[in-house]
Amino acid sequence: MAKGSAKKVQPNGDRLIAQNRRASHEFELGKSFEAGLVLVGSEARALREGPADVSEAWVEITRGEAFVRGMRVPPLAHSFLGHDEKRPRKLLLHRGQIEELMGAQDRERMTLVVTKLYFKGGRAKIEVRLARGKKLFDKRQALRERDASKEARIAIREGKRGKG
Numbered sequence: 001m002a003k004g005s006a007k008k009v010q011p012n013g014d015r016l017i018a019q020n021r022r023a024s025h026e027f028e029l030g031k032s033f034e035a036g037l038v039l040v041g042s043e044a045r046a047l048r049e050g051p052a053d054v055s056e057a058w059v060e061i062t063r064g065e066a067f068v069r070g071m072r073v074p075p076l077a078h079s080f081l082g083h084d085e086k087r088p089r090k091l092l093l094h095r096g097q098i099e100e101l102m103g104a105q106d107r108e109r110m111t112l113v114v115t116k117l118y119f120k121g122g123r124a125k126i127e128v129r130l131a132r133g134k135k136l137f138d139k140r141q142a143l144r145e146r147d148a149s150k151e152a153r154i155a156i157r158e159g160k161r162g163k164g
Contacts, residue, residue, distance in 0.1 A: 017124075018052045018117040025139065027113055027131035033101070035066065036092035037124045042083045043073050047124055050074055052117055059091065059112035059128050061102050066091040068114055068126060091126070104130050 023029065039047070046052075057071040067088040075082035093101075104110045109132070116127040134142070 014125075015119040016116065017047055017119065018054045020054045020057070020113065020115045022055055023113050023115050023129070023131065025134075025142070027111065027129075027133055028138070029113070029115070030104075030110065030130035030132070032115070032130075033093065033097055033128045034120075035097075035126055035128055037068070037126060038090040038092065039124060040083050042076060042081065043089075044124065046073050046076050046083075047117075047119075049076065054114045054117050054126070057114035057126075059101070059114065060088075061098060061105070061112075064095075064098060066093050066098055066101065066112075066128075068128075071114060071117070071126075091128070101128070101130070108132075 051074070053072040057068055060067050060069055067090055069088050070086065071089065072085050073083070074085050101112055105112065108130075110130045111133065113129050113131040114126050115129050118125055118127075
């Protein structure tokens with residue numbers, strides 16, 4: 001593997017390619033769905049060899065089919081026939097899952113955000129989550145709660161050390 005492209009192996013054996021860390025800060029995340037990706041050969045190799053970016057990726061449902069848009073898979077440098085790095089890629093979901101996603105988008109005004117891109121059993125998968133955008137107040141509140149819990153953990157840790 002090239003320098004800096006070491007992939008993290010998850011506890012369940014999956015190999016993480018890319019993760020959208022900003023999603024939890026920008027959105028209230030809901031139910032998650034695992035979807036397969038329809039890739040061309042050079043894209044599959046590129047995912048195995050180099051970094052991908054899902055920080056700007058979202059899912060769009062068109063005519064009963066789901067597509068991921070905004071996901072960046074850089075082409076291989078040595079590839080003769082490359083691929084468009086930001087092309088829409090079809091998702092492999094069951095009909096019921098697509099209908100559930102469409103319903104959440106229409107009724108509850110939710111967004112479909114890509115949170116992870118990984119290999120599972122040699123196949124590229126993405127994790128799609130239902131999400132609702134946070135207001136600025138909600139983001140500040142989440143930061144306050146995170147800081148308070150961090151301070152509490154430190155205080156507990158230091159309290160245990162002082163008694164021993």
